[in-house]
Amino acid sequence: MSPGPRHNPKKEKHRKNFDLKIGQKICKVRFVGNDEISSPASKKNDLIDTENPTIFVYRCQTKRNLVNTLLHEVLHVVRPELSEEAVTETADILERALNRLGYKID
Numbered sequence: 001m002s003p004g005p006r007h008n009p010k011k012e013k014h015r016k017n018f019d020l021k022i023g024q025k026i027c028k029v030r031f032v033g034n035d036e037i038s039s040p041a042s043k044k045n046d047l048i049d050t051e052n053p054t055i056f057v058y059r060c061q062t063k064r065n066l067v068n069t070l071l072h073e074v075l076h077v078v079r080p081e082l083s084e085e086a087v088t089e090t091a092d093i094l095e096r097a098l099n100r101l102g103y104k105i106d
């Protein structure tokens with residue numbers, strides 16, 4: 001059981017949906033509010049295994065959580081064979097690497 005994303009209304013405004021080409025797939029990235037997600041976003045995303053998947057990211061969370069969620073879900077799409085543990089670890093390390101690079105994610 002993981003805690004839900006923290007609500008952060010200040011971060012809500014500039015989240016533009018976009019599409020990401022991943023191999024032959026066009027992956028839709030959609031930022032959604034609480035009312036648009038019945039189950040936690042990560043759970044929902046973990047079920048995705050379609051030709052053109054959609055990644056749902058809860059819009060009202062800290063930038064760090066948002067970056068981590070996006071990295072995590074993109075990894076699932078790019079490498080569906082990876083275990084949940086491998087994806088989580090890789091996303092966490094990439095997030096730290098971006099942070100060390102100076103990318104502002106706080």
Ligand SMILES: [Zn+2]
Binds near residue numbers: 042046072076087
């Ligand atoms: Zn996952």
